[in-house]
Amino acid sequence: MCRLFAVTSNDPLSPMVAINALNVMKEGHDGSGVGLFLTDLGGE
Numbered sequence: 286m287c288r289l290f291a292v293t294s295n296d297p298l299s300p301m302v303a304i305n306a307l308n309v310m311k312e313g314h315d316g317s318g319v320g321l322f323l324t325d326l327g328g329e
Contacts, residue, residue, distance in 0.1 A: 290322065 290306040292298060309322040
């Protein structure tokens with residue numbers, strides 16, 4: 286099983302952002318292990 290996520294930011298981020306992304310992908314709603322993690326999409 287492969288887990289892949291990308292984080293971009295102009296400011297330093299907490300390592301918890303990566304942990305949260307991995308946690309979402311732990312198990313999908315159908316047990317497939319696929320999850321989608323979207324946050325702060327508004328941008329500036």
